[in-house]
Amino acid sequence: MTLFEYIDWPCPSINGGTHDELALVFDKGRQHRLLVLPAWFDEANKLRRQTVEIMRRLDLSGIDCFLPDLAGCNESEAPLAQQTLASWRHSGTAAAREFAATHVFAVRAGGLIAPEELPGWAFGPVTGARVLRTMLRARAITAREAGKAERLEDLQNGARTDGIELAGWTIGAEMFRSLEAATPSGELVPIDQDLAGGTGLWRRAEPGEDPEQADALAAMLAIGIAGT
Structure with missing residues (x-):
């Protein structure tokens, strides 16, 4: 095992x-x-293991891989509420430089901060608005089940000025506003879920993995990297 x-x-x-x-x-x-x-x-929790499994396969193909934490995520001591889309984009560029990256692979919303100077791929790319909408709807449903009414429009208006907590994540006002207009890097080659096979693990209720899908994605990336 690598x-x-x-x-x-x-x-x-x-x-x-x-x-x-x-x-x-x-x-x-x-x-x-x-x-x-x-x-x-929330998608980070569901896809972490699968992401590492893809990296493990790429290592076996002779490709070094680097998965950096962003400020405010995982074990970070930096407050998430203070992070912005611009600061995370800066971090993506800094990580590429730190690890002397030759290519980039972005998973879902990771494509929103990919360095434009690197060739690469985006798996299941998603807009910032879609990321927010999914979490806003989940919050509204949870509130309704608890007997409270929260309108999406009211949540959005409040988040633009005061920030908001969604699924346990505290998103600052500047981050929220930036995400509403954010789109994945147009420099990345998109890999749609259908091409990878299986189902989108981000749609599952709990974290999981799909070995066959990991095989397919690692093979696509290895072939693409060898050809650049």
Whole structure:
């Protein structure tokens, strides 16, 4: 079995300078080096294992892979509410530079912060508005089941000025407003769910994995990287 390791990487801080965040890496100093930008929020939990399984297969194909944490996510001590789409985009660019990435693979909303100078792919790319809409609807449903009425329009209006908590994630007002207009990088080659086979793991209630889908995605990426 191939082994990964966790290392610290110097993530840009919102007030300047850097601070340490974790990165999961398969790094043997090889020619091809893939920056992996993960899914966000609740989808990050559902797709984390599958993302690592894809990286594991790419390692076996001779490709180094790097999965950096963003400020405010996972074990980060940085407050999520203070992060912005611009700060995360800056982090994506900084990670590409730190790990000397030659290519990028973005999963779902990860495509919103992919460095434009790198060739790469986006799996199941999604707009920022779609990310927010899914979580807003989930919050409204939960409120209704608890006997409270929360209108989507009211939630959106409040979030634009005061921020909002969605599915346990505290999203600041600036991040919310930016996400409403954010679209995936047009420089990335999209990989639709149907092409990868199986089902979208982000649609499941619990985290999971799909070995055959991981095989298919890793093969597509390995072939694409070898051809660039």
